[in-house]
Amino acid sequence: MNLAIALTAARYGAATANYTEVQRLLKGPDTGRVCGVRCRDVLTGKEFDVRAKCVINATGPFTDSVRKMDDQEVPNICQPSAGVHIVMPGYYSPDNMGLLDPATSDGRVIFFLPWEKMTIAGTTDSPTDVTSHPIPTEEDINFILSEVRNYLGPDVEVRRGDVLAAWSGIRPLVTNPDSKDTQSLSRNHVVTISDSGLVTIAGGKWTTYRAMARDTIDAAVREHNLQAGSCRTMGLQLEGAQDWSPTLYIRLVQDYGLESEVAQHLASTYGDKAFEVAKIAQVTGKRWPIVGKRLVSEFPYIEAEVVYGVREYARTAVDVISRRTRLAFLNVQAADEALPRIVDIMGKELSWCEQKKKEELETAKTFLYYEMGYKVKTDQLTDRSEISLVPSDIERYKKRFRMFDKDKKGFITILDVQRVLQSVSVQMDENTLHEILNEVDLNKNGQVELNEFLQLMSAIQKGRVSGSRLAVLMKRAEENLRRQAIPVDRSGGGL
Structure with a gap:
């Protein structure tokens, strides 16, 4: 979804920069107003300035770090909270039924849902430090497993080994700086504007992103007298939605000779852009399917998606196994098995040398081991x-x-x-x-x-x-x- 939003913005004229971080804010020497940012390309180390009439801080858990670039004395409004999710085999939940328990043993909410033919369970909710690499702890994983056992029959043995993947995300819970009750945390969003004109959108969640966009853009237009109308997000189709239909996958099967499962995956993931993926899919050499070599046999992700991902700004193997496919989130062992082939394909597309390919492979394995719950197997016997x-x-x-x-x-x-x-x-x-x-x-x-x-x-x-x-x-x-x-x-x- 994040990529679809970025591509949609680019279609309407936005300039996008992947793997770019803000070093500092730029301010007018006479007015003291924010007029741009100093950026750094993380992959190359190159720095450059971006000038703007209005700067919007929409950085999730990193909200306060950017606000302090504007004013070091400003109080924090973001309280990051860690949420851990685990994925288990699909047989743990019916295909069309989910469960949510708002009263677990310690008062946290637990959900148990079918997802991508697997079962997803979570979540924890505990204060955490802001980091770019949150790690799920064994304590959190075992807490979820313990709660899950309460919903299953006594004859069903829930094992740690049934956890196919586990990850931690950071919720940007906020307090409204304009509210009298500054201690209460909210999952809703707040829009604030500093004295220097920095617009900050904080809090919120994926399911309300359009409302967040509308409130933020409308506030920016008013504050900076921009020559623009009100936000147009409501009803605006994202990239890939224009010619999508529930039966689009059938055309992929008929026109390109893709497996039905693969075609359904491509249609639901890329929308009408699925045809572009199908066009670059390799011939299998089999009677059926005609095209579409899978990365791993049990999942519908194909090699052509790696090529397409690179052409849509993917630059690391971690990008592909986690952000362009769901392999890392569905089964870390399958993702690990697919990595060598993924790195080979990316290396060819991006002209990587052997040393670069080796580095990418090791970085991705480290990501799986520490951030996705794939425990390193020890050779030492206890x-x-x-x-x-x-x-x-x-x-x-x-x-x-x-x-x-x-x-x-x-x-x-x-x-x-x-x-x-x-x-x-x-x-x-x-x-x-x-x-x-x-x-x-x-x-x-x-x-x-x-x-x-x-x-x-x-x-x-x-x-x-x-x-x-x-x-x-x-x-x-x-x-x-x-x-x-x-x-x-x-x-x-x-x-």
């Missing part, structure tokens, strides 16, 4: 994952692990574990295996990584893990084995 296997057994189990990890993703599935156990003549019922895996799943991600697999095999071989429920579970597994007359070798020589 105390509760102590492994008691002889070197020959470790190598043997590593070899079996790699046999099932054919794609070298670093993990295997529970079904793979069952197959490994069967291959070494260990049988146990699914409930017992599920409980054991839940004990050794250190990352709570529903996947069994090598260190977790080795711990599992060690526990089965030893039959106990000190200080853990695993001892009880393994005893139950041994009883099952004895009932099946399968011997358990405790000599250290392996199963």
Whole structure:
């Protein structure tokens, strides 16, 4: 939406500058009135001036930092609040039903909604410092998970590993400087004008952005006697809306040979501009679909969107995985898998050298790990994952692990574990295996990584893990084995 608004403004004559920050305000030497800004291109470091009859400060959580460029003594009116959201598999919510609880355990509001064939849940609401890189904390994620468990049946196990993505956003809650009740925070917006003529629009939210635009522009026109009428935002169509229709995607399928799911995604995302994306889509070499190579198999994003994104001002891999597609917000692991191809495509479009491509890849991975809830997998085993296997057994189990990890993703599935156990003549019922895996799943991600697999095999071989429920579970597994007359070798020589 942000991009669509910028492109619409450009269509009506606005000059836009991406990746640009304000260094300071410019003021007339005689009048002291704000008459422009000193800007800096973040990507190149180049600085330049922009002169204007009126300067509008619309910087969200950064509102007060710009106001203090105008007057260092001005009191803050913005109280940033952090809101954390998580995305879980779609099976957690019906397709056409959402839930909102205004009375959670600590009084905050929680919602639970179907979104992009997934489930989105949130949100926290707590004071925070202003930063360009807000990070979701484990405490916030676990709070949401804890509340979510209250809405589901007792037989449904909600795991940390079910969190496919998590992020934190900053709400620019404000106090009205003209109000007598200066302590009350508001989610509504306020428009203020300083003595030097700086117009500030603060607070508000995405769902009221047109009302915010109208109030701000009308105030600017009045204050600075601009030769313009009242704001025209109401009813103005954004870029891509003009020729859009609910059945537009059918034309994309028929005219270009796109998959129906991909065509629906392009139509709903780009509107009538979807045809421009389809025109640059590559031939797949298959009977169907004819064009449109996906970035990852389970999501409808295609490689042509990366090219189109670059032509619409995208300049970093983070732009593409988060702001031009929803990959980072829907599944960080899928975004991570798509990154090498995305960087290759962007490198070709923007003439990146190999070093630049490497830097972009690392920056994007860091973004996923720290800002989108993708926890770095540790190679170090904790105390509760102590492994008691002889070197020959470790190598043997590593070899079996790699046999099932054919794609070298670093993990295997529970079904793979069952197959490994069967291959070494260990049988146990699914409930017992599920409980054991839940004990050794250190990352709570529903996947069994090598260190977790080795711990599992060690526990089965030893039959106990000190200080853990695993001892009880393994005893139950041994009883099952004895009932099946399968011997358990405790000599250290392996199963």
